[in-house]
Amino acid sequence: MESEKSLLIVILDTSLTHDVMCNNKIRMSEYLNAVTVFVNCHVMLKPTNKVAVVVVDTIDCQFVYPDNNLSLTSLRQTTGQCEIFSQVEYSLRNNISNFISQNAKKDILTTEPLIGAACAKSLCYISRLERELEAGKSLNSRILIITGSDNECDKYVRFMNIVFTAQKQNVIIDVCSLEHDIALLQQACDITEGIFFKVPNLSALLQYLLWIFLPDPGIRKKLVVPPPNRVDYRPLCFCHRELIDIGYVCSVCLSIFCKFTPICTTCEVVFKTPTPLPGKAKKKKK
Amino acid sequence: MTTFSEDVLLQVGNVKHKKGEGTLYVMNERIAFILQGSETVSVSHLYTDIKMQKISSEFKTKVQLQLVFHNGETSTFHFIKPDRSEAMRDRDKVKDVLFKLLPKFQKKVNKELEEKNRILSENPSLLQLYRDLVITQVITAEEFWSQHAPKYVPRNVNNNQSTGVPANFLVNIKPQIDGCNSVKYNLNYETINCIFKTYPAVRKKHLEYVPSKMTESEFWKKFFESHYFHKDRINLGANDLFSECAKYDEQELKKELRTLDNNSLVNLSSIDDVDIGEGYGLFEDSSKTTNLIHESIIKRFNQHSISVLKTSKAHSSNSEMNINKNIPNNIEKDTARKHDLPNGNCDTIINYKKSKIMDKINYEDLNPSTIDNCEIESSNLKLNKVEQFANELTKCTRSDNKSLKLKIANSMKEQISNEVLKWSKEHTTCPINPSVAVQALGELTPGGKLMKGLLDDSQSGLLLPPEVSKELQNLYMALGELLRHFWACFPPTTPTLEDKLIRTHDALRRFHSVKLKPFEDTVLREHSHLNQISSHLTLMLNSAYTKYSSWHCRRKPYPS
Structure with missing residues (x-):
């Protein structure tokens, strides 16, 4: 029964160039809080559930969880939280803040977040995990991109290649857009049979994340979720x-x-x- | 006897049928049975109705012949001559005559049935119409074919093209295995014909041996023994009846190989047993010693295919003079003729074909030698605007907007960095405001703002369930067809039209009661809100009835 693992990779866009951030429609801390809770919820659903978080902006992209450098001493629980949750939360808080403060030192030169690169990294990670899998077990992977990007966000050809790779690897790409209808990402979701969802009310971001993106693709079919938009190709x-x-x-x-x-x-x-x-x-x- | 004008081919007495004793008559088109002492025919079967005949096994005490009909019924005749061998002889006589007669009739029936079957399976709408009208007995099958489907029935029925030999006919003789180590083959006339066509040597043998030296069944027994159990044909028994045939086949094959030698399309002389690799593609194990048995089986497959192909050639070459006799393939002949090549010289034809094929399967730019020789750059994609190539297709943001955004982002990065640092230290207990969450839930539940595209219950109630919609569609189609014929009868000026009108009207009535009424009932029972759905159908029917009754009333006073 427990032979199937479910892996969720969250690609978290922290670029400051988006309208959402520029106009302060959502505070960065609220945004990060919602995502942290969502990630923990996925881990909580099943003991076999795995999670990975990639943080991305216009300068760089980086895995923040799982974290190989995590020292065992930091694992000591402080708030009475379950170990795995506190581990996830600690890594996220630590690494995201490091990532952002590091990149704050650099100049922002472009408005396009490196989502394609983050997807490629995630796909590599997935394929590595699949290779290392024990016989008889299967890995069920999906990628969730959370972004406030507005333009088509990436190099088209490069990104499409990644999307088709994901389709070939049976990886579903879900997109939670904070503000815009992004045609390119809509196509990516359509190709990989994922969900594209534009959050109508940013203060309830966590609720939308939990309601729409927490269920596994297999369960989604049985749920009543918002109908898909028509994708403009x-x-x-x-x-x-x-x-x-x-x-x-x-x-x-x-x-x-x-x-x-x-x-x-x-x-x-x-x-x-x-x-x-x-x-x-x-x-x-x- | 006097009731028949047909010729009696065979008359056999002492036959029992359904406990009555009498005489069996085998005639031109039917088989009849007359009870002893009776004047009239008690049983009469047309050959067209008979699917096949079966005879009782030689070891059974009763000597019987059973006729199986197309509708699944059977009829058994028991031969009751006191002497068993005489009864057997009688039975075999009947069997032989029937064996010759039945295929003629069978072909006729089968062809018609097959044709109709084919038409129905190719036209799903016609099949639906057939189901709705014929199977429910609204109209008869003949009426259906003559009235409603004439445009589907091909005109030129009388093209007596002879059937070719299917390549798998030997496999199709499915032997039945009974429990005790023996195998039973059921051969029919067509299969035997196929064998004869494909293996002329066997036909020769058959003429030689049957029935003078052995019986039919003995001959076929030997044939299958030799054909299946000695199929490798490495060590033939000297006394094998078919060893000569095998030798003959071998010679034929050699002859064929010689003629095919310079044909570019087939290569029969290279016999390799190649495994198909696990990944796609073949790998050849050259070290493997060639297996004699495998080789001979492959050779025999080739030979079988050649023989089968040859039967079709034999047929076509009768009808027309072919240009290149040495190529046993009709298609090739066609291509040769199409290109108006100088006939007679088949070498040029083959060379021409060879070059044509090479032209088709060779791609200059895929050929490694040409790539090496020619300039490599020409085959590479030369992009002079790489950026355009990679980035186009995405909307570009207006540059003023972009620079503004960059300015804001650069100015606020310090502040954000501090905020995140603060966030990383403190733990929140309330990541979302409850009232906002409830509001979001409201949007996400059916009927909410975000679920507009989904059909809610009140809407889906107005739609037809798919099965009802399908049924309704079929009803419209069938009724439309009937009404079309009904209205086409007006004005009924000739007696045939009148007759047709009456028949169509009856069919409409039947349709109303057999199809429409049950449909209305089910709809009323299961989807009560849809009770108006068949009103248009009823309206159409009623107007037809009115028209008919008015015509009927007017006609009454002047009976023709």
């Missing part, structure tokens, strides 16, 4: 950066254009004239 064209339904795709580098151009601006391939329709890919002839 329309891409932006490379030339005018507009959403298009139908466009021209370069047969060599797969760049997308809304109008026919004789030369691909990305890879400088020369296309044949489109009369009749460019049916076949260009074939070299000696």
Whole structure:
């Protein structure tokens, strides 16, 4: 019965460049508190449940739990809390504050958090755990991204590669967005069969986290959860950066254009004239 | 006897059927039985109704012949000549005649049935219509096929294309194993035909030996023994009846191999027993000594396939002069003709084909040699705007906004860092305000703000349950079809139209009582709020009834 472990990796975005933080819609300490409680709740559900937390901002991303450097002395419980909870909480508090104060010394140069990198790290971690698994046991992993990011947040191609890797590894990506509908992350959730959820009221963040993201994917099917939004898969064209339904795709580098151009601006391939329709890919002839 | 105008092929006395003794007549199209002392035919079966005949085993005391019909019924005739061997002879005579006659009729029936089956399975809507109208006996099957489905029935029925030989026919003779170490084969006419077609040598043997030297069953027994139990054919018994056949087959195979030698499409001479590796792909173990038995089995598979292919060739070559006789494949012949190649010289054809195939399966840019020779850069993706390639497709934030944000972020990082440091030290006991949490819960429960897309109970009540909707759809389809025919009869100017009108009207009435009424009842019972759902159907029916009765009243005064 206990052969299946459930691993939750929380990717926690602490970037200061988001509207949520800039405009003080939620205090950083409230935000971190909610996530800490949520993480502990997952551990509490089942003794076999595992958790990992990656903290990410525009400069760096780092695992804050599990923590290999955790000294045994710090494990001594102080508040009568169960050991595992106090261990999780201690690591989170310690490492997150270290991470933030470290990065506070650096200049913030970009508004894009490194969510893709954090996902890649998480996937590596998952695949390592899966390799180390004892025979007959299985690991059920998912990634929860909590972010206040507003733009499409990452390098598109790179991020999509990661999403498809996750899909291949059977890793579900859930996203809890603090403020915006992020098309890229919506696509990621749709591809990996996760949930994308935009929090309507930030002061109740913990409640939404517990209600929507705590149940395992297998249990979610039996619960009544908010219906999924329709995901917009329309891409932006490379030339005018507009959403298009139908466009021209370069047969060599797969760049997308809304109008026919004789030369691909990305890879400088020369296309044949489109009369009749460019049916076949260009074939070299000696 | 006088009741029949058909020829009597065989007349056998001393036959018992259902405890009555009498005479069995085997005629052109039917088998009949007349009780002793009676003038009339008591039993008569058309051959088209008969599925197959069975005979009692040689070791049983009763000598019997059983006819199995398509509808599953059976009829048994008991041959009761006092002398057992005579009774047997009588029975075998009947059996032989039937054996020859039945396939002719069977083919006819099977073809029709198969055709209809095929049509139904290819058209799910037609099948549904068939279910609704025929199985519920609203209309008869013949009426259905003639009236409602004519466009599905192909016109050119009379193309007597001979069936080819299925490659697996030998496997399809499923032997039955009875408990005591013996195997029983049931051969039918078609299978035997297949064997003959595929193995001409066996046919020759059959003509030679049966029935002069051995009986039919003995012959086939020997055939299967040799075919299955000595299938490796390494050490043939000298007295084996089929050893000659085997030799003949061997020669044929060699001949075939010679003709196929320069054919690019098949390679029969390389016989390898290759395992399929665990990962996808093959690995060859060259060190393995070739297993003689495996090799000969593979050879025999090849030979079997060649023989099967040849039967189809034999048929087609009769009808047309083929260009390249040496290639035993119809498809190849077609391609050759399509390209208008100079006929006669089959080497050029084969070379041409070879080059065509190579052209299709070779990709210049995948060929390692060309890549080595040519410039490598050409096959690599050359991006002059890598950033554009990697980042495009994502919305760019307006730069003014971005710089503003960066400014704010840089200014507040000190403050946040302090806040987090403070947070890391203190322990909160209340991570969320209870009233806010309750409010969030309200949004998340059905009916709440966030659950709008979900159907709540009051809404789903207005929708049709899927099974009712499906049923309703079928009803509309069936009734529509009937009504279409009904209204097409107006104005009924000819007696045939009148006749059809009356029949369709009856069918409508039957449909009403057999299909619509039960549907209404179930809906009323299980989904009482949907009671209006069939009103439109009823309306359509009623208008048809009104039309019919008005026509009927007017017709009455002037009976034709």
